[in-house]
Each structure stands twice: as C-alpha cells, then as structure tokens.
Amino acid sequence: MAADRVVIVGAGQGGFQAAASLRQDGFAGRVTLLGDEPGLPYQRPPLSKAYMKDGDPKRLALRAEAFFAEAAIERVEGRAVAIDRAAARVGLADGRTLAYDQLILATGARNVVPPIAGLADAVASRAVVGLRTLGDAGLLRERIAAGGRAVVIGGGFIGLEFAAVARAAGLDVTVVEAADRLMARVVSPEISGHFLDLHRSLGVDVRPGVAATAVEPGAVTLADGDRVAGDLILLAVGVRPNAELAAEAGLGVANGVVVDGRLVTSDPAISALGDVASYPGPDGAPVRLESVQAAVDHARHIARRIATGDMADYAAVPWFWSDQGDRKLQIAGLRHPGHRTVVVPGDRLVVLSLDGDVLKAVETVNAPAPHMAARRLLAQDRALTAGEIEAAGFDLVALAKGAKV
Ligand SMILES: Cc1cc2nc3c(=O)[nH]c(=O)nc-3n(C[C@H](O)[C@H](O)[C@H](O)COP(=O)(O)OP(=O)(O)OC[C@H]3O[C@@H](n4cnc5c(N)ncnc54)[C@H](O)[C@@H]3O)c2cc1C
Incomplete structure (x- = not known):
C-alpha cells in the first residue's frame, strides 16, 4: 500500500x-x-x-x-x-x-461523568476533578498541598493510585466504590482483597459496595445515607x-x-x-x-x-501495571469474570486465571520475574494448562525458559 x-x-x-x-x-x-x-x-x-x-x-x-x-x-x-x-x-x-x-x-x-445528582455542575466548576491530563494533575497537586480531606469516587486503578499518594501526603482519604470489590472490572477477587487490605492498612477509609448518589462542592452523599466531606473530590469512575x-x-x-x-x-x-x-x-x-x-x-x-506493507494480524499479549503504595500490581494476559483462579503457593502473591484448564492471565504483586515469565508463556502458540503448571511446581520462570515464542 x-x-x-x-x-x-x-x-x-x-x-x-x-x-x-x-x-x-x-x-x-x-x-x-x-x-x-x-x-x-x-x-x-x-x-x-x-x-x-x-x-x-x-x-x-x-x-x-x-x-x-x-x-x-x-x-x-x-x-x-x-x-x-x-x-x-x-x-x-x-x-x-x-x-x-x-x-x-x-x-x-x-472521563465518564455518571448521572449523579449535582455531579455535572461540580465537574463544570472544577469543584470535582477527574485525572486524565497534565492540567488535571496540576490542579489535584495544588489541592493535595492544601491538605484536609479527600474523597475519591471510584475504586479503580487511578482512584486507588491517587488515594495512596494523597494519604501519604497526610490527607484523610475516603474511597467510595459502587461495586462490591475494588478494581472489579479487571482483577480477580484475590487481588481486590489484597489491595483492600493494603489501603485500609495505610489508613484509607475504603467503602466498597456503596454508590455516590449526590455531589455538591465539599461533600459526597452515599447510597447508605452517609455524607462524606471532601476538600478535594476526585472523580475516577472510568473513561x-x-x-x-x-x-x-x-x-x-x-x-x-x-x-x-x-x-x-x-x-x-x-x-x-x-x-x-x-x-x-x-x-x-x-x-x-x-x-x-x-x-x-x-x-x-x-x-x-x-x-x-506487512499485512500480519496483531497478536501482542496484553499487559498492564499499577503502583499503589509500595505495591506494584502487574497483569499479563486478559482475565474474564468467568475464569477460575488459582493462588500460587509462595511468599509473593501470584494469581493464575484459568478458562477451564487453560491459562489466560497472571496477576502478580511485587513479583516482576513471574510477570515477565507469564508474558512469555502467554505468547506461545500453544495453550498452557493448569496441570503443566502444577507439575512444574508453579515455577513460571522455569517454565518460561523452555517456552517457544
Ligand atoms: C492518570 C492515569 C494513569 C494511568 N496509569 C497507567 C498505568 O499505570 N499503566 C498503563 O498501562 N496505563 C495507564 N494509563 C492508561 C494509559 O495512559 C492510556 O491507556 C494511554 O495513554 C492510551 O494512549 P492513547 O494514545 O490511546 O490515548 P491518549 O494517550 O489519551 O492520547 C489521546 C490524545 O488525543 C487527543 N485528542 C482526542 N481527540 C482529539 C481530536 N479530535 N483532535 C486532536 N486531538 C485529539 C487527546 O487530547 C489526547 O492528547 C493511565 C492513564 C491515566 C489517565
């Protein structure tokens, strides 16, 4: 062409x-x-x-x-x-x-602005801010510097990364998440649980399963009737x-x-x-x-x-990372809600997502070597089964050495 x-x-x-x-x-x-x-x-x-x-x-x-x-x-x-x-x-x-x-x-x-009472006006006046651009980040940095209380609407990657930074800067932080677990769209329940514990241990008030129902400058009202004050309100419910x-x-x-x-x-x-x-x-x-x-x-x-003029089909293995507090979450492959999960025995959190018996995704926390190995294993032409992984003592790094990509 x-x-x-x-x-x-x-x-x-x-x-x-x-x-x-x-x-x-x-x-x-x-x-x-x-x-x-x-x-x-x-x-x-x-x-x-x-x-x-x-x-x-x-x-x-x-x-x-x-x-x-x-x-x-x-x-x-x-x-x-x-x-x-x-x-x-x-x-x-x-x-x-x-x-x-x-x-x-x-x-x-x-950024999506969901139909929550008062939200569109609050976003228009910048009383509520999203985080997509350098300009958004600059404004949020000014508000962090002013201190006080932060409310994060949305417990996904960006909301949680921001929550960890704001908390470390000394703010009182509340994270409101309508789904019953964090990052629910993308990660396994095991990873959601791990990060719920992490953020709570950092002193973040995390509220899964509670939707925001109304927003006004300086406060967010929740479905359970509670009203949470926020000098800073971040909207992070997706794009x-x-x-x-x-x-x-x-x-x-x-x-x-x-x-x-x-x-x-x-x-x-x-x-x-x-x-x-x-x-x-x-x-x-x-x-x-x-x-x-x-x-x-x-x-x-x-x-x-x-x-x-190379007309090949696209076939790259998806991968992703998120840094929250001192934890680096890495994901190789794509998880579906219907997948079953297996937690790999060991001192680092490694979660396998399997479609029946076939490996589809691997989530790791502070474990870069298994993450890199998983990317290699998922790039192979042939499917890797749970049985093979177990037979190899769940050693993804060793398995990847023999992988033909
Ligand atoms: C705060 C934040 C943290 C993130 N962290 C991670 C992470 O840890 N790991 C990860 O893998 N991903 C992360 N992401 C996601 C990642 O940044 C995006 O997936 C990536 O930037 C997508 O690239 P893109 O080129 O598709 O879009 P973008 O990088 O968003 O670029 C699109 C550009 O097009 C411009 N544009 C739109 N319409 C028009 C138009 N009509 N005319 C001219 N210009 C236009 C936009 O203004 C924008 O500049 C993060 C995103 C954000 C916002």
Missing part, C-alpha cells in the same frame, strides 16, 4: 508511538501528528504516581522537542472535528484541513472512548472504533489504536484496552503495515 502522507489524530501515547515507529520502520513520506493538548506529547501513568508525588514534569514528555525535528515529524496543535473520507482530508476546528493517504485515529478516551469523529464519518463504532485483526477500520485508509480502538482480542472477541501496552503495540503494528 503506497502512502505518502500519514496523518495521526491524537498526540498521546499511541499517536506519538505511531509517528516514531513510522520513521523507525523507514517510512519516508510526510508524517503529521495532530494533537489538541498543549506542549509535547507526554505519558499519563506518572500523573497518578510519581508526578502526583513530586510534580517533576521532566520525565513526562515522551521525547524532547529536538526529536520531532530530527525525525521530520510535523506537530500540529489543533482539534480534528471532521473526516471527509471521499476527499481524504481531516478538518480542524480552526478551519484548516490536512490531506492524508493513511489516517490513524489515536484520540484516546475521556469513554473519543470515537465521535469516527462515528460521524460513518466508520463502525461499538465501544470504540471497530478495527479488524490488522487494526484497520471499515475504511482501508483509516486505522485506530489504543484507548479508542475496539480490536479482536486474544480470544477473538472485541476488546478495548486502556493501557500503555495496547497503545504502543497497536501503534507499532500499524506503522509497520504502512511503512513496509
């Missing part, structure tokens, strides 16, 4: 990576990286971790300014508002247009893909921009990646992942296809 002009909409983790990988793979045409956030492309994970603690912006930028000039990546600041597929042009809010041969949608996701641009252009959208195994949309000139893309996951079922791994690996895959 000959392409002279690639336009990437969204200059975040995946958009940046697509531009960089196009050059690494020898693409010699024009590369335009369009983003609606000010400044250099930056990574989001530190916003709820190191940056929330130390406020040091130096490690956030994915590359220094000089990189983009050297790699001949044209950075355009602006917001895409329309795709004219017939003319192969992207329209910007300020009236400019960008012509493309290949278009990559890397528009990410935005929604920024897929409107694709939908309005007539591309398939279902929980994100639908792409095939090559990460191409229903238009062969348009690909999508990262948080906004719904792709055929490891089991073939559509999946939309919100992770650095997905954004980066999708980007590399799309860049390779455009630069070299």
Whole structure:
C-alpha cells in the first residue's frame, strides 16, 4: 500500500508511538501528528504516581522537542472535528484541513461523568476533578498541598493510585466504590482483597459496595445515607472512548472504533489504536484496552503495515501495571469474570486465571520475574494448562525458559 502522507489524530501515547515507529520502520513520506493538548506529547501513568508525588514534569514528555525535528515529524496543535473520507482530508476546528493517504485515529478516551445528582455542575466548576491530563494533575497537586480531606469516587486503578499518594501526603482519604470489590472490572477477587487490605492498612477509609448518589462542592452523599466531606473530590469512575469523529464519518463504532485483526477500520485508509480502538482480542472477541501496552503495540503494528506493507494480524499479549503504595500490581494476559483462579503457593502473591484448564492471565504483586515469565508463556502458540503448571511446581520462570515464542 503506497502512502505518502500519514496523518495521526491524537498526540498521546499511541499517536506519538505511531509517528516514531513510522520513521523507525523507514517510512519516508510526510508524517503529521495532530494533537489538541498543549506542549509535547507526554505519558499519563506518572500523573497518578510519581508526578502526583513530586510534580517533576521532566520525565513526562515522551521525547524532547529536538526529536520531532530530527525525525521530520510535523506537530500540529489543533482539534480534528471532521473526516471527509471521499476527499481524504481531516478538518480542524480552526478551519484548516490536512490531506492524508493513511489516517490513524489515536484520540484516546475521556472521563465518564455518571448521572449523579449535582455531579455535572461540580465537574463544570472544577469543584470535582477527574485525572486524565497534565492540567488535571496540576490542579489535584495544588489541592493535595492544601491538605484536609479527600474523597475519591471510584475504586479503580487511578482512584486507588491517587488515594495512596494523597494519604501519604497526610490527607484523610475516603474511597467510595459502587461495586462490591475494588478494581472489579479487571482483577480477580484475590487481588481486590489484597489491595483492600493494603489501603485500609495505610489508613484509607475504603467503602466498597456503596454508590455516590449526590455531589455538591465539599461533600459526597452515599447510597447508605452517609455524607462524606471532601476538600478535594476526585472523580475516577472510568473513561469513554473519543470515537465521535469516527462515528460521524460513518466508520463502525461499538465501544470504540471497530478495527479488524490488522487494526484497520471499515475504511482501508483509516486505522485506530489504543484507548479508542475496539480490536479482536486474544480470544477473538472485541476488546478495548486502556493501557500503555495496547497503545504502543497497536501503534507499532500499524506503522509497520504502512511503512513496509506487512499485512500480519496483531497478536501482542496484553499487559498492564499499577503502583499503589509500595505495591506494584502487574497483569499479563486478559482475565474474564468467568475464569477460575488459582493462588500460587509462595511468599509473593501470584494469581493464575484459568478458562477451564487453560491459562489466560497472571496477576502478580511485587513479583516482576513471574510477570515477565507469564508474558512469555502467554505468547506461545500453544495453550498452557493448569496441570503443566502444577507439575512444574508453579515455577513460571522455569517454565518460561523452555517456552517457544
Ligand atoms: C492518570 C492515569 C494513569 C494511568 N496509569 C497507567 C498505568 O499505570 N499503566 C498503563 O498501562 N496505563 C495507564 N494509563 C492508561 C494509559 O495512559 C492510556 O491507556 C494511554 O495513554 C492510551 O494512549 P492513547 O494514545 O490511546 O490515548 P491518549 O494517550 O489519551 O492520547 C489521546 C490524545 O488525543 C487527543 N485528542 C482526542 N481527540 C482529539 C481530536 N479530535 N483532535 C486532536 N486531538 C485529539 C487527546 O487530547 C489526547 O492528547 C493511565 C492513564 C491515566 C489517565
């Protein structure tokens, strides 16, 4: 497929990576990286971790300014508002247009604001803040510095990472989670329990199974009638893909921009990646992942296809991490609620998720070697069974040494 002009909409983790990988793979045409956030492309994970603690912006930028000039990546600041597929042009809010041969949608996701009484107004006035951008993180850092009480609505990864930092900074922290356990959408009950104990031991008031029903500046009312005061209120109940641009252009959208195994949309000139893309996951079922791994690996895959014509299907093993207090949770593979779990005997927490007898995911806490081993084992062509793992004394590292990837 000959392409002279690639336009990437969204200059975040995946958009940046697509531009960089196009050059690494020898693409010699024009590369335009369009983003609606000010400044250099930056990574989001530190916003709820190191940056929330130390406020040091130096490690956030994915590359220094000089990189983009050297790699001949044209950075355009602006917001895409329309795709004219017939003319192969992207329209910007300020009236400019960008012509493309290949278009990559890397528009990410935005925070969900659920229909809770008073919440929309509180978010609009910034009395309640989400945590998605550098600007959000800066505001939250100011509020942490002011001290007092923090309420976190949502016991997922970002809410819990933030809770640990705010607590360490001396705030009284309450985490409200509507589901009956923490991070319930993604992790096993064993991992939820481990982190519930951790946060409670740090002095965080964690309330699983209680929904927020009303919000006003300075307080959150809960389904059980309690009212929790918060000088700082963080909303962290999940994100929604920024897929409107694709939908309005007539591309398939279902929980994100639908792409095939090559990460191409229903238009062969348009690909999508990262948080906004719904792709055929490891089991073939559509999946939309919100992770650095997905954004980066999708980007590399799309860049390779455009630069070299490699038409292989995407097959990277998903992986993820979250830092909470002194614990690093790492997940390799994809867990489904129907999987059974096996806790590996030993002093580090390692949880296997199995579909029947077949290994599908491995969660580890402060155990990087089994995590890396699991990624290798899950990348094999053949399935690994519970029986084989048990026969090897649950030693994933030893098993991975013999794995054929
Ligand atoms: C606080 C926080 C902590 C996280 N921690 C982890 C972690 O520990 N581990 C992990 O694996 N993942 C983590 N993530 C998730 C990870 O950062 C995302 O999955 C990743 O950034 C997705 O990359 P992306 O390129 O798809 O989207 P993004 O990085 O969000 O980039 C999308 C960009 O597109 C821009 N954009 C959107 N629409 C338009 C438009 N119409 N025109 C122009 N620009 C547009 C957006 O403003 C944004 O800059 C974290 C996320 C957050 C917010």
